[in-house]
Amino acid sequence: MNTEELRWFAALAERPHMTAVAKDMHISQPALSRAIGRLEAQLGVELFDRRGRVVALNHxxxxxxxxxxxxxxxxxxxAAALSDLADAERGELRLWFLHTLGSWMVPALVGAFREDHPNVRFRLAQRGGAPLVEALDDGEADLLMMGPRPAGTRWAWHPLVTEPLLLAVPPNHPLAGRRSVWLREVAREPFVTLHADTALRAVIDDLCRRAGFEPRVAFEGDExxxxxxxxxxxxxxxxIPPQRVAAEEVTTATPHLRVRDEGAERELGMxxxxERSETPVVRGFREFVLRSGRKLCKVAMVHKPA
Structure with a gap:
């Protein structure tokens, strides 16, 4: 059997008249009759009771x-799904990103792109650095927004913006009234930090080592x-990176001090x-970010919370 025979069978079941259905399907009545006969022969049972050119479904x-x-x-x-994939205006894009980029970078890029492509569907996911790269490797994600650049030469990388790392201290800390600090000044302090397998943690550990100490980790977290x-x-x-949320969402008055050590920053990018084939939607968004992403990210980066 083939798809056409199934469609002819379904049409004849809905309108049980050989001549009329043959005309609707743009085939001859004998050809339709032979096709139904072939289908019945393959199934080993008759599907219709026949009364001349009029037929009726049996049990x-x-x-x-x-x-x-x-x-x-x-x-x-x-077929519709494949059509969507081939349609640059109606397909789907799987974009995965770091948790900290969900309040500014990703909304800025996705929002600007959707102004001209409102029917494109985004499937978004927030993860840490290692799971992001795994998702790209496994084919679960089309594009990543993360930083710093993942290790290895397989991945293509486009830098978008460099983000400073600030030292957050408790409100009653002796350094709380300062505007900037050297990392060596907190060498004996306990650190709360991200898990050891995250890309940002690697940057933090390297900064501390260059400042002459290993951080005393009191807690490792995900966010x-x-x-x-x-x-x-x-x-x-x-x-940690700067806080970029609306004022009403800020629940703590944690001082954030500028770090004077060289390299207290992380590069963020796409x-x-x-080597993977791209759908028109993925290609279109990637080219949009290559073309306009840096400007959009810089604007979003300096935007003052409401």
Whole structure:
């Protein structure tokens, strides 16, 4: 059997008249009759009771029709999905990003792109650095927004913006009234920081080592917001990116001090697999970020919370 025979069978089941259905399907009545006969021969049962050119579904036909219709529906859905993939205005893009980029970078890029492409669907996911790269490697993600650049030469990388790392201290800390600090001044302080397998943690550990000490880790977490809250509770200090949320969402008055040590920053950018074939939507968004991403990110980066 083939798809055409299934469609002819379903049409004849809905309108049980050989001549009329043949005309609708743009085939001859004998060709339609032979096709139904082939289908019945393959199934080993008759599907219709025949009275000349008028036919009627029998109990075998009624049972089979439900399965045939589901199969046709699935085939049509698959064709529609492929059509979406080939449509630069209606496809889907799987964009994964670091937790800390969800309040400014990703909204800025996605929002600007959707102004001209409102029907593109985004499937978004927030993860740490290592899971992001794994998702790209496994084919679960099309593009990543992260930083710093992942290790290895396989991935394509486009830098977008360099973000400073600040020292968050408890409100009653002796350094709380300062505007800037050298890392060596907190060498004996407990640190709350991200897990050791995160890209940002590697940057933090390297900064501390260059300042002449290994950080005394009091807590390892998954999200910067958690670290900020624990600093406010007095558990330790933390090297973290700036806070970029609306004023009403800020629940702590944690001082954030500029770090004077060289390299107290992380580079953020877009990552993709240059060897993977791209849908028009993925290619369009990637080219949009290559063209306009740096400007959009810089504007979002300096935007003052409401």
């Amino acid at each position: 075998h036909g009624r049972r089979y029709l439900a399965y045939a219709q589901r199969a046709l529906d699935e085939l049509d859905a698959g 910067v917001a958690t670290l900020r809250g624990l600093v406010a509770a007095g558990l330790g200090v933390a090297l 990552v993709w697999d240059p």
